[in-house]
Amino acid sequence: MSKVPPTIKGVRGAPDILPAEVGRWQRVETEARRILESFGYEEIRTPVFERTELFVRGIGEGTDIVQKEMYTFTDKGGESLTLRPEATAAVVRAAHEHSLLSEGRPLKVYYIGSMFRHERPQAGRFRQFHQIGVEAMGVEGPTVDAEMLALLLHLFTKWGLPDLELRLNSIGDPVCRPSYVERLTTFLHSRKAKLCSDCQGRLDRNPLRVLDCKAPGCRAVTANAPKSVESLCRPCADHFQRLRELLDALEVTYELDPRLVRGLDYYTRTTFELVNPALGAQNAVAGGGRYDGLAQEITGTAVPGIGFAIGLERVVASLAAKGEDQASLGDRPHEGVFVATLGPEPDRHGFLLAQRLRRAGVRTGLDLTGTGNRSLRSQLRQADKERFRYCLILGEDELKKGEATLKDMEGGGQEAIPLDRVVDHLTRVEPGEPRR
Ligand code: HAM
Numbered sequence: 446m447s448k449v450p451p452t453i454k455g456v457r458g459a460p461d462i463l464p465a466e467v468g469r470w471q472r473v474e475t476e477a478r479r480i481l482e483s484f485g486y487e488e489i490r491t492p493v494f495e496r497t498e499l500f501v502r503g504i505g506e507g508t509d510i511v512q513k514e515m516y517t518f519t520d521k522g523g524e525s526l527t528l529r530p531e532a533t534a535a536v537v538r539a540a541h542e543h544s545l546l547s548e549g550r551p552l553k554v555y556y557i558g559s560m561f562r563h564e565r566p567q568a569g570r571f572r573q574f575h576q577i578g579v580e581a582m583g584v585e586g587p588t589v590d591a592e593m594l595a596l597l598l599h600l601f602t603k604w605g606l607p608d609l610e611l612r613l614n615s616i617g618d619p620v621c622r623p624s625y626v627e628r629l630t631t632f633l634h635s636r637k638a639k640l641c642s643d644c645q646g647r648l649d650r651n652p653l654r655v656l657d658c659k660a661p662g663c664r665a666v667t668a669n670a671p672k673s674v675e676s677l678c679r680p681c682a683d684h685f686q687r688l689r690e691l692l693d694a695l696e697v698t699y700e701l702d703p704r705l706v707r708g709l710d711y712y713t714r715t716t717f718e719l720v721n722p723a724l725g726a727q728n729a730v731a732g733g734g735r736y737d738g739l740a741q742e743i744t745g746t747a748v749p750g751i752g753f754a755i756g757l758e759r760v761v762a763s764l765a766a767k768g769e770d771q772a773s774l775g776d777r778p779h780e781g782v783f784v785a786t787l788g789p790e791p792d793r794h795g796f797l798l799a800q801r802l803r804r805a806g807v808r809t810g811l812d813l814t815g816t817g818n819r820s821l822r823s824q825l826r827q828a829d830k831e832r833f834r835y836c837l838i839l840g841e842d843e844l845k846k847g848e849a850t851l852k853d854m855e856g857g858g859q860e861a862i863p864l865d866r867v868v869d870h871l872t873r874v875e876p877g878e879p880r881r
Pocket of ligand 1: 530531532533562564569570571572573574575576578579580708709729730731732733734735736751752753754755756757758759
């Protein structure tokens with residue numbers, strides 16, 4: 446007896462998105478594209494892998510992403526490549542490489558795609574996940590920060606999620622941050638024994654990261670830690686103050702969160718996250734901030750920038766948690782026609798008729814067994830399942846008379862239609878743009 450090979454399963458943390466769920470994803474993405482373009486953003490598509498060095502220098506050697514989470518491999522040419530854990534560094538690289546930044550005009554781009562991080566999978570946390578990201582480069586003042594936050598909230602409002610929590614902080618710049626980090630390190634060192642073992646290790650490597658540790662002991666310590674906003678230099682403090690005034694003018698509500706330092710080293714000044722408390726442990730649905738030093742780090746040319754990325758799995762989960770009806774979120778309405786055939790000759794005829802209907806732009810389905818042997822009942826059931834509005838029934842007798850029966854699956858009525866009028870008739874009852 447030959448041995449049956451074991452079934453091949455998908456990779457842990459890389460879920461399939463099945464046809465029944467895709468409607469919700471498509472609605473979210475389509476709405477996002479429309480809004481982003483109305484805010485003046487153009488789409489950019491960078492590769493899913495980059496040279497490893499881009500992420501090491503861009504995201505930061507000491508970050509969890511670079512230390513533990515990257516999918517890095519050596520390709521056949523001996524080069525170290527990494528599946529992108531995020532796309533900001535890649536966008537900055539591409540902007541420089543293709544001279545997309547012109548004097549006086551900011552670069553405003555967005556992307557939609559999959560990212561890869563070798564994290565411990567759990568609800569809302571995956572190894573392959575999807576982001577919609579937005580980046581604006583070349584503008585320094587706080588106006589673009591305010592526009593970015595307004596855009597982020599607008600997207601969620603349009604998706605039907607208007608009540609999420611915006612958290613905001615400023616972590617300063619290379620002028621003021623070193624003295625803040627020194628104050629923080631002194632504070633944390635004096636309480637080292639109370640920190641978790643991870644944070645004890647982070648203390649000297651990356652003390653800012655201790656602030657966003659979720660361990661209860663660390664949270665108790667950091668609740669009273671010095672705040673970065675209290676150590677800002679004059680220009681950083683002015684930037685933050687002006688941003689807050691703009692947000693007030695826009696009537697944007699937010700909460701100041703002194704522990705919001707984010708997990709990537711490239712941030713300067715403004716940092717923010719959007720949180721959905723209904724989601725449980727992984728409740729940040731979006732995060733971002735200003736990265737004025739990133740371009741210098743990876744291209745040698747200084748260009749300010751700000752952006753955010755939204756976790757699409759978490760958006761879709763938020764819609765589901767809200768009990769959004771899947772049907773209202775992009776499920777196809779009943780439309781088009783299913784060609785049901787009874788007998789071999791009608792089946793041949795029906796096949797050609799279906800192609801003509803499709804060429805005319807009518808959504809058309811048909812029985813693909815190619816025999817004409819299936820019962821009408823089972824074909825009608827298929828038509829209903831596949832959400833067709835009409836069923837065009839073609840039997841031997843009808844064919845002889847040169848007609849077909851058109852059954853309205855919703856209204857219940859039916860009528861005989863001459864075969865040479867079927868395409869014309871259905872393009873009239875099913876008006877609209879030809880579907881591709
Ligand atoms: P991030 O905070 O690492 O930032 O990711 C942004 C969002 O992606 C998170 O808030 C979360 O919703 C989602 N996300 C991250 N990791 C996972 C995961 N393992 N599974 C599911 N969802 C996840 C960035 O990536 C920055 N590049 C954002 C940015 C753009 N900053 C400036 N410009």
